Amino acid sequence: MKMKSEKMQIRLLRLLPILLFLLGGCTTHKPAVLPDRDELAREAAARQRFVPDKPQPRHLDLAVALIDRGFYEVALGELKNAADNGDKTARIDCLMGRCLRETGRLDEAEKRFRTALKKNAGYAPAHNHLGLTLDLCGRPEAARACYQRAIALNPARADFLNNLGYSEILAGRIEAGRRHLQKSLALDPASEKTVNNLALCHVMEGHDQKALALLSQTFSRAAAHANLGVFHQMLGNPEKAAVFYRKALAIDAECAVARNNLEKIKK
Numbered sequence: 001m002k003m004k005s006e007k008m009q010i011r012l013l014r015l016l017p018i019l020l021f022l023l024g025g026c027t028t029h030k031p032a033v034l035p036d037r038d039e040l041a042r043e044a045a046a047r048q049r050f051v052p053d054k055p056q057p058r059h060l061d062l063a064v065a066l067i068d069r070g071f072y073e074v075a076l077g078e079l080k081n082a083a084d085n086g087d088k089t090a091r092i093d094c095l096m097g098r099c100l101r102e103t104g105r106l107d108e109a110e111k112r113f114r115t116a117l118k119k120n121a122g123y124a125p126a127h128n129h130l131g132l133t134l135d136l137c138g139r140p141e142a143a144r145a146c147y148q149r150a151i152a153l154n155p156a157r158a159d160f161l162n163n164l165g166y167s168e169i170l171a172g173r174i175e176a177g178r179r180h181l182q183k184s185l186a187l188d189p190a191s192e193k194t195v196n197n198l199a200l201c202h203v204m205e206g207h208d209q210k211a212l213a214l215l216s217q218t219f220s221r222a223a224a225h226a227n228l229g230v231f232h233q234m235l236g237n238p239e240k241a242a243v244f245y246r247k248a249l250a251i252d253a254e255c256a257v258a259r260n261n262l263e264k265i266k267k
Contacts, residue, residue, distance in 0.1 A: 059078045059079070059081040059082035059085065059087075060078070060079070060082045060087060060091075060092070060095075062075075062078045063075040063076075063078035063079045063082065063095060064095070066078065067095065067098060067099065070102075072098070072099040072102045072103050073099070073103060075095070075099050076096060076099040076100070076103075079092055079095055079096050079099065080096075088119070089119065089120075090116040090117070090119040090120035090123040090126060091116075091123070091125075093112050093113070093115045093116035093119065093126070094112070094113060094116040094123065094125050094126045094129060096112045097109045097110075097112035097113040097116065097126070097129055097130075097133070098129055100112060101129070101132065101133050101136070106133055106136055106137055109129075109133050110130065110133050110134070110137070113126050113129055113130035113133060114130065117130070122153055124149075124150045124153035124154040124157065124160070125150070127146045127147070127149045127150035127153065128146065128147060128150040128157075128159070128160050128163060130143075130146045131143040131144070131145075131146030131147040131150065131163060131164075131167065132163060134146060135167050135170060140167055140170055140171040141171075143167050144164065144167055144168070144171070147160060147163055147164035147167060148164065151164065156187065157187075158184045158185075158187035158188035158191060158194065159184070159188075159191075161180050161181070161183050161184035161187065162180075162181060162184040162191065162193060162194045162197060164180045165177045165178070165179075165180035165181035165184060165194075165197055165198075165201075166181075166197050168180060169197070169200065169201060169204070174201055174204050174205060177197075177201055178198065178201040178202075178205075181194055181197050181198040181201060182198065185198060190218075192218060192219075195214060195215065195217070195218045195219075196215070196227060198214060199211040199212075199214045199215050199227065199228075199231070200231050200234075202214065203228065203231045203232065203235070204231075204235065208228060211228060211231070212224055212225070212228060215227050215228070220251075220252070221251050221252075222248045222249075222251040222252035222255045222258070223248070223255070223257075225244045225245075225247040225248035225251065225258070226244065226245060226248040226255055226257050226258040226261075228244040229241040229242070229243075229244035229245040229248065229258060229261060229262075230257070230261065232244065233261060233265070238265045241261070241265060242262055242265050242266075244258075245258040245259075245261055245262040245265075246258075246262065249262070
C-alpha cells in the first residue's frame with residue numbers, strides 16, 4: 001500500500017504542469033511578454049494610494065507585480081534591491097523564496113523560507129510556502145506540518161487549506177484531502193485551483209460524474225470534460241482520458257488541451 005501511494009505521489013508531482021496548464025480552460029496560451037517598467041511603477045503607485053498609512057518601498061511593489069505575472073528572475077532582482085535599501089522583513093525573504101522555488105532552486109528556497117521564519121515565526125505565508133517547497137522535495141509529512149501551522153495562524157486563508165488538501169492527496173490520504181478542499185472552497189468558491197483539486201478527489205474516489213458536475217459550475221462544458229481527461233491521464237488511465245478528451249472535442253473542436261493531450265496518447 002505504501003509503495004502504491006509513493007508511485008501515485010511521484011506521478012501527480014510529475015504531471016502537475018499538465019493540470020496547471022489547463023486551469024484557464026480550452027484556449028490557446030500566448031507567450032508571456034515582460035511588462036514595461038513604467039507600467040509596473042504605475043501599478044505600484046495605485047497600490048500605495050489604497051494603503052496611505054503603510055507605503056511600500058517601490059522595489060517591493062515592482063517585485064510583487066512581477067511575481068503576479070510570473071517574471072521571477074526579474075522580481076528576485078527587485079527584492080534584492082529592496083533588501084539592500086534596508087527592508088529586512090520576513091516578507092522579503094518569503095517572496096525571494098517563492099522566486100527561487102518557481103525557478104527550480106528548491107534548496108535555496110527552503111533556506112530562504114526558514115530565514116523568514118527565524119525573523120518572524122508567526123508569518124503564516126512563509127509556513128505555507130515552505131510546505132509547498134517541501135512537497136516538491138518529496139517530503140509530504142514535513143510539508144503537512146507547515147500547512148497546519150499556517151492554517152493555525154490564519155484559518156481564513158482558502159489557499160492554505162487548498163495546499164494542505166492537495167498535499168494530502170499526494171500522500172494518498174484522499175478523504176482527508178477532500179475535507180480540506182471542501183473547507184477551502186467554502187471560503188473561496190471562485191478558486192479554480194480548488195475546484196480542480198476537489199474534482200480530482202472525486203475522480204480518485206471513483207465519482208466521475210460528481211467531478212464533472214463540480215467542474216461544470218466553473219468551467220465551460222468542454223473544459224470540464226478536458227479536465228477529467230487530464231485527471232485520468234495523471235492517474236495512469238490513458239484510455240479513459242482519451243474518452244473525455246474526445247467528448248471535449250465533440251463539444252468544442254478548438255479545445256487545444258484536449259486535442260494536444262489526445263495526440264500524445266495516440267503516439
